Amino acid sequence: MNVGFLRGVRYVCWCMVGVVCALLFCGIVPAAAKAVQSSSLRIITSYPPDFYEPFIERFKSLHPEIKVSILNKKTASAVAELLRGNNRNFDVFWSSSPDAFEILKQGNMLRHTERARQYKAMRVEGFSVDDPDGYFYGFALSSVGWMWNDSYLKNENIDAPKRWQDLEDSKYYSHVVMSTPLRSGTTHLIVESLLQKMGWEKGWAYLLRMSGNLVTLSARSFSVTEGVKSGLYGVGLVIDILGRAPDVKDVKFRYGEPVLLMPAGIGALKNSVNSREAEIFIDFMLSPEGQAVLLKPQIRRLPVAQQMYDSGKLAQSQLFKLIKEGKAKPYNSSLSQVRYNLVNNLFEEFITYKLLERRQLWKRLLLLESQYAANDPYFLSVKKKTHSLLSEIPVTYKQSLDPVYNAIFFNLFTGTPRSPEQQQQIEQWQQFIEKRLKKANKLLDSVQRK
Known part of the structure; x- marks a missing residue:
């Protein structure tokens, strides 16, 4: 009797298997079965979870x-890993940095996608949203500027800055914060934007003078945002996505003009496993469903799909207004890609490693300024000479465009030790810096003794 019962159970089980197989063969699959995840997608991104999670959920x-x-990683670290061969087989790279995409394209790590953009992108004169060769696509538009805490500045009796040049004014001493371009891809966009806007020599002169007002250099760009929001700092240099804080009424953001317009991008990677899923995700990001996520309050990014502008939903966008007024210019990511590591090395040697000395010199200058009449000819001469000494770099604009010279600094991506050529160059820079810092200190000593 027990044997017969077991045979009956076995028979019923085989019948159930047969029915399920027949349903699958005919395409009649229960909803629960359809929801089973049968494929994968691996994304590497510089975006934080509060940005990417709404997209992933949708x-x-x-x-x-x-x-x-999905893996969140700093832009430079992500690019370095991918240039080493994408050994973890990520399928998609997703970042705010157009520089990063140009570097990966030159490094032959982006895959040409088979699908063309299905939804028309907005047109801006002289500006291309997508890579013309089809290796990456713009999904949102951004630019850089500064954020500030109104309560903080009012307590210090300081006006909010209205233009980039305001930030080198002595009244902002110890009230400004930023990250470094080596640690933050978005900070590299800020630095490179200023160099493109002002020119190589004048841009570096501005950065070196403005650095005297920095209270610190934060480890990541997100720390700049949090510090200004909390009232720890007065002004922070940021990209727009990090500068707007709708949850904090005292925090405001302003674009620097002219606005250098840059597309936040997405692209499929070589050495990936899930190429079909990568293209499905890219299609989603460029579709109305993906573009609509950009309008969520916690994201508030400018979409690229023309369909979104036709709806009238973006009429109040500050960046869109500046574009319509003709105050936006294209960011040159090809130029940035050439000198990416050179800019990062210069910033580290001249600002990051010398921030304390620069702050001390600017402080001494400010104290002396308060002791002399505004039109004192001797002090004005010393001030001008000090400014000149603290505002120079030993690299010319022509060198910044030279691929051979820039190749000396490529080890920032490879992780290899400095070459003899790079070590020699860095040592020459350090001697250049030390000589000028000593001269500046002697000048200020002469004023104090007078």
């Missing part, structure tokens, strides 16, 4: 069959 609702895994 994507999963449309494609529940795709399992998404």
Whole structure:
């Protein structure tokens, strides 16, 4: 009797298997079975979770069959890993930095996608949203500027800065914060934007003078945002996505003009496993469903799809208004790509490693300024000479465009030790800096003795 019972159970089980197989063969699959994740997608991004999670949630609702895994990594570190061969087989790179995409394209690590953009992108004169060769696509528009805490500045009796040049004014001494371009891809965009806007020599002179007002250099650009929001700092140099804080009424953001317009991008990677899923995700980011996520209050990024502008939803966008007024120019990511590591090395040697000395010199100058009449000819002469000594770099604009010279600094991506040529160059820079810092101190000593 027990044997017969077991045979009956076995028979019923085989019948159930047969029915399920027949349903699958005919395409009649229960909803629960359809939701089983049968494929994967691996994304590497510089975006924080509070930015990318709304996109991933919406994507999963449309494609529940795709399992998404995502790694947040600083832009420079992500690019370095991918240039070493993408050994962890990421499928998609997703970042605010157009520089990073140009570097990966030159490094032959981006895959040409098979699908063309299905939804028309907005047109801006002289500006291309997508890579003309089809290796990456713009999904949002950005630019850089500064954020400030109104309560903080009012307590210090300081006006909010209205233009970039205001930030080198002595009244902002110890009230300004930024990150470094080596640690933050968005900070590199800020530095390179200023160099493109002002020119190589004048741009570096501005950065070196403005650095005297820095209270600190934060480890990441997100720390700049949090510091200004909390009232720890007065003014922070940021990209727009980090500068707007709708949850904090005292925090405001302003674009520097002219606005250098840059596309935040997305691209498929070589040495990936899930190329079909990568293209599905890119299509989603460029579609109305993906573009609509950009309008969420916690993101508030300018979309690229023309369809979004036709709806009238973006009429109040500050960046869109500046574009319509003709106050926006294209950011030159090809130029930035050539000198990316050179700019990072110069910033480290001249500002990051010498921030304390620069702050001390500017402080001495400010104290002396308060002791002399505004039109004192001797002090004005010393002040001008000090400014000149603290505002020079030993690299010419022509050198910044030279691929051979720039190749000396490529080890920032490879992680290899400095070459003899690079070490020699760095040592020459250091001697240049030390000589000028000593001269500046002697000048200020002479004023104090007078």
